Amino acid sequence: MTVLAVSNLAKHYRRGDKTFAAVDGVSFEIGPAETLALAGPSGSGKSTIARLVLRLIEPDAGRIDFEGHDFLALSGAALRARRAKLQMVFQDPLAAFNPRASVARVLDDPLRIHNIASRAERPDRIAALLERVGLDANLAASPIHEISGGQRQRVAIARAIATKPSLIVLDEAVAALDVSVRGQILELLLDLQREERISYLFISHDLGVIRAIAHRIAILDAGRIVETGDARAIIADPQSAIGKALVAATPKLVRSSQETL
Template identity: 75%
Template sequence: MGKHLLTVESLSKRFHSGGRAVAAADALSFHIDAAETLALAGPSGSGKSTVARLLLRLIEPDAGSIAFEGDDWLALQGNALRARRARMQMVFQDPLAAFNPRATVARVLDDPLRIRRIAPRSERPARIAELLERVGLSPNLAGRTVHEVSGGQRQRVAIARAIATKPSLIVLDEAVSALDVSVRGKILELLADLQRTDGIAYLFISHDLGLVRAFAHRVAILDGGRLTEEGDARAVIDAPRSAVGKALVAATPRLHRLTGQDAS
């Protein structure tokens, strides 16, 4: 196999709280290949969202390196970083927090097309309709405000906005955890379809190992900012070696039916 799409090496980030340093990322190393889904799993406070923010350059690491599509990702600044950010997008748990709730769906999708100069103004309404159709929504939703559509529809709009810039990697930070089970399954099917058609890779951040087992190719389990185990998602979840991996499996009751493990 050639070079990885994303390579993270010895990534570290500490925060200071109550006079002491807390490691949110402690010498983390992992990679993601094109059209692959790597899940990052772990209990609350394990550092999952910190890793997402480091990858998106929303915060800067204390040490380590990130290579993305052959670039030294941490060396990019200013216009160069803004231009390359189109290739790495993020979908959050709550799109309402990421969007202006009074903005229309059309405005939400128009922004990346306009800011990235992906399409001239005359072509943008057709592009917006196409994006909505790609994520299983009616173009008629374009005129509605974000808070007028359902949670599942909002998450589809968030995915449409993420794919508008033709990214090679999307970071999904608990992107389906707030949705109803039936809606969640449909969103995961949509993401899998986009991966097949567009070759998009995902970093799938989740505390739910049932979702990870169903959706991810590989899983990396975090605890206290450290990687405790990594490998094929089903193999790791069916027979976790680390204490935190075993605890996560025990905390996901439906996994016992899948894996035949005793909950005791």
């Protein structure tokens, strides 16, 4: 069973008197506990696809099936219920919050809005969520502007998993993190995927990160998927021009003493 099936998705924008296709007939599927990465240069349509899948914007054409339901046909309460299963983590996902808001406040919202826990139950749920993402439960009272970038991203992941989603859209979710923190966040995502069977739509410009975490990759160029398949195989031997360019442009760290470390 597929968790997400996207077919012939299209989104056009008008620039002056010209129309251009940001997303131009894109189709892909994601299975349970699977990670599909979208890669491509800026302007290739990666983030537009993320926003379409989340229904933050509406497509001009195409179909999105999520957990077997025609996602674009849903509205009202049915859409809200289904949306709980489809979460997102962006590059700086807490940017939209008042910086003085507490960590508890950030995690309280989804539990309340989706009727997951009563007011009395929520503090325990919040503590459990924090522990699940590797944070101390005492952090709940901290204002979000006082915690580190890595902690913020863990809080964002805790918020995303609060509703027990089947799919999380991650758009450059580790791009702004220090390398030492980035590895830990990727490990956390893998861990959650194994235990909770969550699928990821993982958008990144970084092939090294994609190779570390994704099962499959779709390489985009000008709104179209030009190449898709096993992430390691495609990154090792890309066939498309843009895939070749992405691999060639990725800095290589050649360590002659690597085997002794």
